[in-house]
Amino acid sequence: MRLLVLGGSAFVGRCVVDAAVERGWDVTTFNRGQSGNGRDGVEVVLGDRLDPATLAPLRERDWDVVVDTWTGIPRAVRDSAAALADRAGQYTYVSSRSVYQPPVAVGADEAAPTLASSPDAEDGTYGEVKAGGELAARRAFGDRALIARAGLVLGPYENVGRLPWWLTRAARGGPMLAPGPADLELQYIDARDLATWILDGAERGTSGVFNVVSPPGHTTMGELLASVVATTGGVASLRWVDPEAILAAGVEPWNDLPVWIPPGHPYTEFGLHSGDVSRATAAGLRPRPVDETVADTWAWLRSIGGQPPHRGDRPTVGLDPEVEARILETAGAA
Incomplete structure (x- = not known):
């Protein structure tokens, strides 16, 4: 598998890179190089997601799957996904369960209402920019997009x-x-289990929206x-x-x-420890x-x-x- 990780040097992105290398995949990362790079067997392409011109080298190659861990303004996802729509088979966007509109009902699944946002948004809360990133990924890749709404993420490299x-x-x-x-x-997810689930999904061609967190x-x-x-x-x-x-x-x-x-407590209205994860479990999620x-x-x-x-x-x-x-x-x- 030819994998492009947008990010790939910190926490979840690093876990995705490590897991893919262990599988023998052809791995490339694209980032600014500010968090450190240098894993053996990984090609590094330097660029800035906020400067679309630096995406040019990515348009010259084909990828089986792209994994995007961006947490900032949605237009970075918009520009990256648009640039890669004809060059990649699948686009996985690591989102967050913070996209849900509070109050989130106990046991809410992926159909729960989400915060208003836009792929073109220039600001917003963490949940709003993540919601905008989802819209950007799905607009460019349609049913080839996998949206992983992670919950609380723990583990090495946090x-x-x-x-x-x-x-x-x-x-x-x-x-x-x-x-x-x-x-x-x-309710939480080890970043390594999230990475494993994402790569398994890439191999199977899984798409759609999933709450990716432990029961x-x-x-x-x-x-x-x-x-x-x-x-x-x-x-x-x-x-x-x-x-x-x-x-x-x-x-x-x-x-x-x-x-x-x-x-x-009022924070319970965000549903951080009470979400339904049956879809992800059915799709192979196995928290350690x-x-x-x-x-x-x-x-x-x-x-x-x-x-x-x-x-x-x-x-x-x-x-x-x-x-x-x-x-x-x-x-x-x-």
Whole structure:
């Protein structure tokens, strides 16, 4: 298979490249070279998605599949997809479940209403620009487009910092705030499982729109944090605190305490841990156990000195240690 990855040097794109190389595919990446390149067996073409003139070399060749991980304004997807429509068999756009219009019903599938957007949009929220990217890919490739609406993405190479923050916090040791309830169901996808599913879909010619994330309850907050503590050597001790006490301290779910959205919080209207994934499961999605994702992320984090890369377009996540200490003391959990 001749694969072109638009991006390919960070997180999901890197996982797609790694998985394709392991399959023996002919892999080319197209990016600005700012996040580092150099994997053996991968051809690198330098260019800027926001400058359509740099796409010219891509029009001179044919590709079996294109994978696009762009997260910015939709016109970059519009221009790339239009340039490749007659040169590629399939176009896979890695989108997000953030495209859904809130409130998202529990158990909502791919037919749920999405945010208004346009392939020509020059700005917008994360969900809106992703929705515009979907429209751009589908306009150029029609039924040859595969739209992978990923949920929360974790695993090695994560450049948002969610799981790395929990691992770093646990490695610091001592009493560790664990936001309840412990049986809170979580829904996420390991970037490597997302990559595998995308490449399998390319081989099968899969097209259409899919929620690509684990089933709700694939793990829980309790299972995730227990794995984090065990993986980092067991030097932290979990102190479970009810959501009310945490929220009363001004803590922002999802950002201050990554992954966590307590029952009844306004953020639940985005459906981040309650989506229907039966289509992707039927199409071969097989999420790995949470312990494997945690262990491999910790191994990667240690291999790079413990400081993960961070995307400039995302806020820094994690709870201030002083705030954590106050909550534990107030709740009598210190």
